[in-house]
Amino acid sequence: MSNIVGITMGDPAGVGPEIIVKALAEMSAADRAATRVFGNLAQLEAAKAVLGIELDLRDIVEDVRVEGAPLPWGRLSAVSGDASFRFIDLAVKTAMAGKIGCIVTAPINKEALNSAGHHYDGHTGMLTALTGSKSAFMLLASERLKVIHVSTHVSLKDAIGRAKPERILATIRAGNEHLKRIGYESPRIAVxxxxxxxxxxxLFGTEDDEHIAPAVAEARVEGIDVQGPISADTVFHRAYQGGFDLVIAQYHDQGHIPIKLVAFDTAVNVSVGLPIDRTSVDHGTAFDIAGTGKAKHVNMNAAIAYARKLIAGRNANV
Incomplete structure (x- = not known):
C-alpha cells in the first residue's frame, strides 16, 4: 500500500496554501518525497512569496488549473469554491486507485463551495458521496481527548432525531475499530x-433510556468496553483526566466545544468509516488573515502526523 500523504490545498483564497508551504518547508527530504499536494501551483508560489520561503514545488504538486490564479487572498468566490472541490475530487480518485495512502485536507469555505454548485455540508459529506459510501463519522482527535459524533452538520432538532440505537451503535463500533487501528488494544469508550x-x-426526556442505553447494551454484548449514557456535563472531563479513551458525542457542538476548548490548535479531524483515510485541520479558511503570513501551521503538522500514523498502522496489518 502507498505510504504517500496527499494534501488538498483547500480554498485557494484562504490560508491553506500558506500552511501547506510552511509544513512542507519543515519536512525532512524523505517526508517531502512521500507527500503530494493536490492544488494550484501558481497559488502555492504566491504563498511562498508571502512567506519568503524558497522551496521547489514542481515535483510535489499535482497542478490543477484555476482560472485567474493566483486568486486574490481573502475573497470568497465560486471560482475558488469550484477549485477546492476539484482538488478533493482528484485526490479521492488517486486514493481510491491506491496511489496515495491518506488524504489531508486544508480548509474549504462551504459558502464558496455551494455557490459553485457543489452542494455538500462540508468535507465529510463530500467524501462520503465521492467514495460512494453510505455514511461516515467525524472523529476529533487530540492527545488527551478524542470524540466521535453520531451526527454533525445538521440542526439540533434533526440531530436529536438521528440519535437512534442503530446509528449510535454504528458510531460506537466505528470508534472502537479506529482506536484499535492506532494502537489501543481495548479502547475504553464512554457514550x-x-x-x-x-x-x-x-424527567427531562426519554431518549437516553429508549435510544442510547439499548445501543450501549448491544455494544457490550459484542465485547466492546463501553459505558453510558453518561451525563455530558461530566463525561468529557472524565475522559480528559484519563478515564476514557473516546467519547461518543450525540451532536456537533456537544463534541466540538470541549475539544476546541482543550486542543484548539492541535486537534485533528478524522473521517472514519470510508474506504479511504482522511485527516484534516480543525479550523477554517481564515480569510481575514489569508495572504499575510500570520496563519499557524501547527494544526496542519498534526493532521499530517496523524495521517502518517494511519498509513503505518494499515501497512503493519497488511
Missing part, C-alpha cells in the same frame, strides 16, 4: 447522554 443528566429518570 454521552443527549438530555441534561441523561433525562434524570425521564
Amino acid at each position: 454521552a447522554g443527549i438530555n441534561p443528566h441523561c433525562g434524570e429518570n425521564r
Whole structure:
C-alpha cells in the first residue's frame, strides 16, 4: 500500500496554501518525497512569496488549473469554491486507485463551495458521496481527548432525531475499530447522554433510556468496553483526566466545544468509516488573515502526523 500523504490545498483564497508551504518547508527530504499536494501551483508560489520561503514545488504538486490564479487572498468566490472541490475530487480518485495512502485536507469555505454548485455540508459529506459510501463519522482527535459524533452538520432538532440505537451503535463500533487501528488494544469508550443528566429518570426526556442505553447494551454484548449514557456535563472531563479513551458525542457542538476548548490548535479531524483515510485541520479558511503570513501551521503538522500514523498502522496489518 502507498505510504504517500496527499494534501488538498483547500480554498485557494484562504490560508491553506500558506500552511501547506510552511509544513512542507519543515519536512525532512524523505517526508517531502512521500507527500503530494493536490492544488494550484501558481497559488502555492504566491504563498511562498508571502512567506519568503524558497522551496521547489514542481515535483510535489499535482497542478490543477484555476482560472485567474493566483486568486486574490481573502475573497470568497465560486471560482475558488469550484477549485477546492476539484482538488478533493482528484485526490479521492488517486486514493481510491491506491496511489496515495491518506488524504489531508486544508480548509474549504462551504459558502464558496455551494455557490459553485457543489452542494455538500462540508468535507465529510463530500467524501462520503465521492467514495460512494453510505455514511461516515467525524472523529476529533487530540492527545488527551478524542470524540466521535453520531451526527454533525445538521440542526439540533434533526440531530436529536438521528440519535437512534442503530446509528449510535454504528458510531460506537466505528470508534472502537479506529482506536484499535492506532494502537489501543481495548479502547475504553464512554457514550454521552443527549438530555441534561441523561433525562434524570425521564424527567427531562426519554431518549437516553429508549435510544442510547439499548445501543450501549448491544455494544457490550459484542465485547466492546463501553459505558453510558453518561451525563455530558461530566463525561468529557472524565475522559480528559484519563478515564476514557473516546467519547461518543450525540451532536456537533456537544463534541466540538470541549475539544476546541482543550486542543484548539492541535486537534485533528478524522473521517472514519470510508474506504479511504482522511485527516484534516480543525479550523477554517481564515480569510481575514489569508495572504499575510500570520496563519499557524501547527494544526496542519498534526493532521499530517496523524495521517502518517494511519498509513503505518494499515501497512503493519497488511
